[in-house]
Amino acid sequence: MTDYDGPTRQFIDAGIRFLVSNPRHVLARGLRSEDIAHDANASQATFFRKFNTKADFIDAVVTELTNVERVSAEDVEYAIDTTMQAHENSLRPAVLAIVNRWFAGLTDDTSTATDQLARVFGNDYAIKTDYARRDRLALTAFEALFRTTDAALRRPFTSRTFAMTVNALLDGFRSRSGVDPDAVSADTVASAILALIGSAVDTSGSHEHLDDMLEPIEGPILTPMPRDPRAAIIEAARTELGKRGYFMTRLDDIADDASVPRAALKKLFPTKLHILVAALQAKVDALRESVADDLLIGLDDVTIIDNFLLRCAQLAANESAFMDALLVAVAHDTYGEPEGMMSVKQKLNIPAIIGPVIQRGQDNGTLALIGTPADLAAGITNTLLMRCFTRRNLSPEENAEFVGDLLLRGLKQPQ
Incomplete structure (x- = not known):
């Protein structure tokens, strides 16, 4: 609260009281100095000794309205x-x-x-x-x-x-x-x-989503199973993964969203990893075919890798929910999963697509011998996907160009 002397405080308090108790009067006649002076049991002469103009008084009242002493x-x-x-x-x-x-x-x-x-x-x-x-x-x-x-x-x-x-x-x-x-x-x-x-x-420690609290009151919605349950499940998984992330997404929620019986979903997709593979396999195959085409038409190694980076960045942007989940699943190391699970690293081995191009580049002297083709392919792919994951505000072209310039052309200033 602003530190005013006694008479100044009286005028300001009177102004606030007048606004609160006589809003219609203020609308009709304005906030008049004589009314304020009367309410404060003071004279207008004193009023104008404390405030050079009525505008100064109004400024003080407005300031005080937003400067009330509050609880700490x-x-x-x-x-x-x-x-x-x-x-x-x-x-x-x-x-x-x-x-x-x-x-x-x-x-x-x-x-x-x-x-x-x-x-x-x-x-x-x-x-x-x-x-x-x-x-x-x-x-x-x-x-x-x-x-x-x-x-x-x-x-x-x-x-x-x-x-x-x-x-x-x-x-x-x-x-x-x-x-x-x-x-x-x-x-x-x-x-x-x-x-x-x-x-x-x-307070359960299970890191729930607000939607989890709505399920009991929504009740089951009886809808016929879709004609193409596999496609419905993949589309529902895209929504759930985008909303909850890989670890918090549950197969039961995906089944309910897709209007597919839970038992039926688990026959088609025993785990979330199976859904990931089904959603991305065709896209990864198309990526593999595009690299094979680039090789077939005789593009140079660096151009093929640049093209690969761009197509990967476009895939990450177009399928962000599944690609984000893929990064998490790969980082979790699915090789150690129990029987009935699969290795998503093997099924969706994106780095392996560009490995032969790196091998060819090393063999013909285009690319440096600083690591094995498999390690370099993994490093290039992971760097690109992490860039897309953390720079969503940038276009696929911008992310691919940045990683290509960094890994293929380096930080060294050209001679």
Whole structure:
């Protein structure tokens, strides 16, 4: 809160009170200095000794609207810690007690009107700063509530969006209370917050997605099995992998999304790796054929590798969900999987496509003898795919050109 002398503070407080209690009067006649002086039990002469112009006074009022003394993060943390201890870490009674503690301030008409006026008259920077402060308080409260657990937010929630949602919820209750106070109770607010926590917060340690919480209420949707279940499964897998990532994607979710019985899916695709291979095998075969064609028509080794890099980058962009999953699966080393699994490294051996070209280049002196063809092929392919994985904002052409320049032409300045 800004440090003003007594008379200046009286005028500013009177201005805020007048805006809150007489909005129609202000719309009709404006914020007049004589009204403010009267409300502050002072004279207009004193008013203009404190403020050179009415514009200076309005600036001070607007500044004060967005500069109200607020609760601190330390206050929130202490209040929640002590409340949780008092209720033996039982979440619902603790949240209800916390809401009851601040309910009067949440639904106070003057405070509500002041906040609304701040959003109408305040500058964008001050308003955004206040939102950021409130978001930090919401995160402080979350961390204090779950300090003794291994809680995590279910995707797609992040710390920022969770805090924003909490404050949006509270703003909604505050606005409703201003015109319909009987509809807003502390129990209603606490129940809404608990419902949000229950859906957004995962304490199981299984890193769930928000969609996992919707399955029980959606119920089974009885639809006929698609005519081409294999294609439906691959399309559903593309969606699930893009949404959840390789490890969090489940075969049962893919089956449900594809409207294919779970048992039927597992007969067609015993593992996620089988789906990966089915989705990418034709694309990898086409990549292999394009390299064979380049060899057949007599292109030089460097040009063939450049073409290979571009086609790989285009494949990574066009099939991002499956290619991202492929990178994870390869890194996980599927050679050690139990019987019934497969090695995706063998089935989708993209580096092996360019290996013979590197061998030919080494044999004829075009390419340096700095490693075996297999190692160089793996290094080139992995570098390109990692570049595409981490530079999604760039086009396939840009990523392929960067890796080609780096690995084929090097960092050395040409002579």
